[in-house]
Amino acid sequence: MKSIKSKIQISMLSVVIVGxxxxxxxxxxxxxxxxxxxxxxxxxxxxxxxxDAVEWRMDKYWTALEEAAASDIFRESAPDxxxxxxxxxxxxxxxxxxYTGKIDTNGLSSTGDNYSxxxxxxxCKETMKPYISDIMxxxxxMVFLLEVPIITNGRFDGIVxxxxxxxxxxxxxxxxxMGNDGVAYVLDNxxxxxxxxxxxxxxxxxxxxxxxxxxxxxxxxxxxNQSMIQRxxxxxxxxxxxxxxxxxxxxxxxxxxxxxxxxxxxxEFKSTLDRSILLTLLVIVLVVIATFPVAVKVGKSISNPIxxxxxxxxxxxxxxxxxxxxxxxxxxxxxxxxxxLDSTILRLNDVVQDVSHHLGKMGEGDFxxxxxRTYWGDFxxxxxxxxxxxxxxxxxxxxxxxxxxxxxxxxxxxxxxxQSLSQGATEQASAVQELSSTVSGIADNAKQTAExxxxxxxFVNQADAQLRSSVDYxxxxxxxxxxxxxxxxxxxxxxxxxxxxxxxTNILALNAAVxxxxxxxxxxxxxxxxxxxxxxxxxSDEAAKATKELIESSIAAVIEGGQVVDQVTESLDKTNxxxxxxxIKMNAVVEAIESQTTAISQVTEGIEQISIVVQxxxxxxxxxxxxxxxxxxxxxxxxxxxxxxxxx
Numbered sequence: 180m181k182s183i184k185s186k187i188q189i190s191m192l193s194v195v196i197v198g199x200x201x202x203x204x205x206x207x208x209x210x211x212x213x214x215x216x217x218x219x220x221x222x223x224x225x226x227x228x229x230x231d232a233v234e235w236r237m238d239k240y241w242t243a244l245e246e247a248a249a250s251d252i253f254r255e256s257a258p259d260x261x262x263x264x265x266x267x268x269x270x271x272x273x274x275x276x277x278y279t280g281k282i283d284t285n286g287l288s289s290t291g292d293n294y295s296x297x298x299x300x301x302x303c304k305e306t307m308k309p310y311i312s313d314i315m316x317x318x319x320x321m322v323f324l325l326e327v328p329i330i331t332n333g334r335f336d337g338i339v340x341x342x343x344x345x346x347x348x349x350x351x352x353x354x355x356x357m358g359n360d361g362v363a364y365v366l367d368n369x370x371x372x373x374x375x376x377x378x379x380x381x382x383x384x385x386x387x388x389x390x391x392x393x394x395x396x397x398x399x400x401x402x403x404n405q406s407m408i409q410r411x412x413x414x415x416x417x418x419x420x421x422x423x424x425x426x427x428x429x430x431x432x433x434x435x436x437x438x439x440x441x442x443x444x445x446x447e448f449k450s451t452l453d454r455s456i457l458l459t460l461l462v463i464v465l466v467v468i469a470t471f472p473v474a475v476k477v478g479k480s481i482s483n484p485i486x487x488x489x490x491x492x493x494x495x496x497x498x499x500x501x502x503x504x505x506x507x508x509x510x511x512x513x514x515x516x517x518x519x520l521d522s523t524i525l526r527l528n529d530v531v532q533d534v535s536h537h538l539g540k541m542g543e544g545d546f547x548x549x550x551x552r553t554y555w556g557d558f559x560x561x562x563x564x565x566x567x568x569x570x571x572x573x574x575x576x577x578x579x580x581x582x583x584x585x586x587x588x589x590x591x592x593x594x595x596x597x598q599s600l601s602q603g604a605t606e607q608a609s610a611v612q613e614l615s616s617t618v619s620g621i622a623d624n625a626k627q628t629a630e631x632x633x634x635x636x637x638f639v640n641q642a643d644a645q646l647r648s649s650v651d652y653x654x655x656x657x658x659x660x661x662x663x664x665x666x667x668x669x670x671x672x673x674x675x676x677x678x679x680x681x682x683x684t685n686i687l688a689l690n691a692a693v694x695x696x697x698x699x700x701x702x703x704x705x706x707x708x709x710x711x712x713x714x715x716x717x718x719s720d721e722a723a724k725a726t727k728e729l730i731e732s733s734i735a736a737v738i739e740g741g742q743v744v745d746q747v748t749e750s751l752d753k754t755n756x757x758x759x760x761x762x763i764k765m766n767a768v769v770e771a772i773e774s775q776t777t778a779i780s781q782v783t784e785g786i787e788q789i790s791i792v793v794q795x796x797x798x799x800x801x802x803x804x805x806x807x808x809x810x811x812x813x814x815x816x817x818x819x820x821x822x823x824x825x826x827x
Contacts, residue, residue: 348374
């Protein structure tokens with residue numbers, strides 16, 4: 180096996196010799212490629228910085244106009260208002276505008292001109308967004324017109340405009356040219372050159388895309404410009420008047436759709452290539468001559484420390500963290516290598532000892548000590564892991580301890596509750612059985628009561644029928660009493676007639692006696708007859724009065740009897756109604772007793788089901804009591820195990 184010293188010497192000499200041969204061949208290619216790469220790496224950032232510079236410059240103009248469009252004075256004032264003049268002049272002076280102004284919704288501007296038919300006015304009004312006009316000549320210079328819409332409650336309310344000198348783009352691109360033959364330029368969204376160090380190109384409105392339609396030699400330039408107006412970022416190449424150009428381009432963001440490009444001449448940048456090749460060959464020859472002694476010395480200075488480090492690394496691989504590292508007196512990378520190896524071993528040793536210490540404490544169940552040591556680099560993962568393990572185990576053990584206490588307490592409560600539940604379930608089962616027997620007796624009594632109520636209902640129905648018959652008889656008696664009362668009334672009328680006859684007879688007898696007295700002795704016989712007639716009339720009258728009194732007494736008795744019969748009839752009617760109500764109520768009682776009998780049967784079935792459930796509950800509660808007792812014993816055992824750990 181060759182030593183590293185010989186490898187270094189042979190390698191250095193081989194590299195120098197082979198390099199001397201190859202460098203002469205590839206130097207030109209490398210230099211050319213390097214120049215191309217340099218130009219590419221330079222063009223990209225330079226182009227983007229140029230685009231950002233133009234965007235920043237334009238943003239200042241846009242911001243000033245947007246602030247003006249949002250101000251009340253521009254919203255409320257007419258374009259030619261006198262109070263707007265000083266404001267417009269101040270905005271133009273502070274922000275670099277040639278002039279500023281306002282255009283109302285009809286296109287009338289602060290200058291008094293009407294721009295309603297201008298494309299930039301129509302575009303800004305239709306889109307209600309900031310808009311910039313194409314480059315144009317205002318009579319003395321090339322300018323751009325920037326317009327910002329005034330929007331009030333979502334409604335177009337006019338335009339704030341400002342004119343800027345287009346020469347600022349040419350001033351920017353002049354300073355961006357790389358080399359004597361390099362140039363920078365700016366295109367608008369139509370491909371027109373609006374910024375160039377040659378202002379005549381801007382004034383003529385140069386457009387390579389349109390020129391390529393007539394001159395095919397401009398196709399490569401037109402292709403690059405086409406990519407630019409499509410707002411792409413990148414690089415391109417084309418041949419322009421016999422010189423190969425490398426061009427970088429980038430879009431200019433903001434309200435303007437412009438793009439900037441920087442082109443460099445490859446011929447100009449590669450003119451020093453030949454001189455660099457000759458100089459490179461000379462350097463190679465000198466390097467070959469000086470390489471050999473240097474290779475020998477370098478081989479020794481590198482191989483010896485490396486060999487010592489290899490030996491120490493082998494011991495480290497075997498787990499040796501105590502043997503000191505070799506000492507190198509040089510100040511090169513080998514010394515740094517040995518120092519790095521020594522630092523590595525020391526830090527490994529610190530990490531191993533710290534991890535071993537804390538893992539040992541955790542193995543002993545001691546979690547009081549906090550891990551405060553800070554590790555380095557990838558060892559931070561070990562630090563986070565050991566801290567996470569320590570914290571997780573400690574928190575877990577604390578939670579287990581708390582849970583064990585809670586479970587133990589709850590298990591005792593559950594055990595006591597289960598035992599009480601078991602005893603209560605047994606008592607409930609006995610009580611339910613007694614209740615079932617009682618309800619069965621009640622059900623039998625209810626059946627007997629229902630039968631007795633049914634018989635009583637039949638008796639009540641019979642009594643009701645008999646009572647109805649009595650009511651009918653009393654009604655017939657009442658009719659008879661009414662007939663007697665009517666007959667007594669007729670008899671009274673007859674007696675009145677007899678009294679009247681007796682009264683008339685008495686008067687006739689009196690008249691006869693008077694006439695007999697007048698007749699004297701001839702009328703004595705007639706007087707005797709009249710006396711007898713008068714006596715008979717008096718007796719008839721007395722008999723009629725006595726009969727009348729008897730009849731009146733009979734009528735009064737009949738009337739009183741009729742009243743009594745009416746009262747008896749009314750009482751019998753009430754009794755009949757009460758009997759009917761009693762019959763209805765008895766029927767309702769019979770139906771209720773039958774319903775109660777059915778309900779009691781259902782209650783009996785339910786109580787039997789409850790009895791089964793209570794018996795099952797009693798059995799389950801006994802099993803739960805035994806299980807809770809086991810749970811309590813296991814929780815106490817777990818609590819005793821957790822108490823072996825020393826926690827905060």
